Amino acid sequence: MLRPLDSPWADRLGSATKTAINVVVIATGLVILGGVPYLLFSDLVGSEGHMKWFSDALQRVRHSPDAIQLVGTPIKGYGDPSSSRMARNRPIAHNMMVDRHGVEHMLIRFYIEGPKNSGTVKVDLCKAPNGQWQYQYLLVEVPGQGLPSWKVVIDTQSPPPPPAWKETLTDVGTYLHTLGVASWETTRAHTAQGWTIVQEWLESRHK
């Protein structure tokens, strides 16, 4: 039986190329496996991505009384229609650019809709020198049935409202808490009532 290093050079070349091809295939697979989650999660979860700022801007719009007065509640946010069949949720139009002062800008545009009216929201974020993104402007434009459209500037100096999932959790939590408190009170009242009835019966027995 020939050991691997004794076999003729043609066989060694063949097996080496096979190994090389396998390594290339595995490397491509790993790149795709790591690359796709990176693409997705850098946009979705990371603070560099436009989706986090879309959520934050939508929350600010939902909490601003002017927008609620114009558009109504609940406010639904969505993006531009996409001709790609793979897009199940309409993607949010965004643009990263560097202006002539060298400051990086992120421009986001999405649409909102409520029971009363629909509108466009335009957001501009600048990257401050310490690396944080800050709001430059956050505008809501609502068309006005022949009259000029209303422009609402949303306050971005106040601290950000809580994200939507946290709001849902707190709502559910408070609802369950009130339910629990109410049921505890009724149980206590009924138990106390039953106990007084039992006590009276015992006393009547002893007489």
Add this chain to the structure above:
Amino acid sequence: MRSSDHTRDPCPWVILNDAGGAFAMGSIGGAIWHSIKGAKNSPRGERFRGSIAAVKARAPVLGGNFAVWGGMFSTFECVMKNVRQKEDPWNSITSGFITGGLLAARGGLKTATASAVIGGVLLALIEGVGIAFNRLAAEQNRPVRPQIPDAPPASTT
């Protein structure tokens, strides 16, 4: 109406579209797969009849499984869109998670959780590929800054 997306049906009807599409994919794929498998597993001389019999028996089952998965996924996606009042990839990921979990619910909590995680991860990858496509394709109509002559740079305070 601004919110009417002219590329897809509105939310209730898109469930029918997705379930039907999944059924078509499952049936055609199942027909191809089981015809080859049935032909290979039949004695010589009976191969054609064997493959037809295998297709008749198995392909609709696969189509039905795909249709159930696709219909459930689309239903939960519509539910998430309505509940959250927002359209972003989390809708697809969460509905994939729920679909995977519900379809394996008969196997107990552990199996259901594993299937749910697999469904969620699969949909996260699909959404990632969709986002990659969106980035590569030149989307028209990107937002631009208004031409303000002396826009100050970001505050450095």
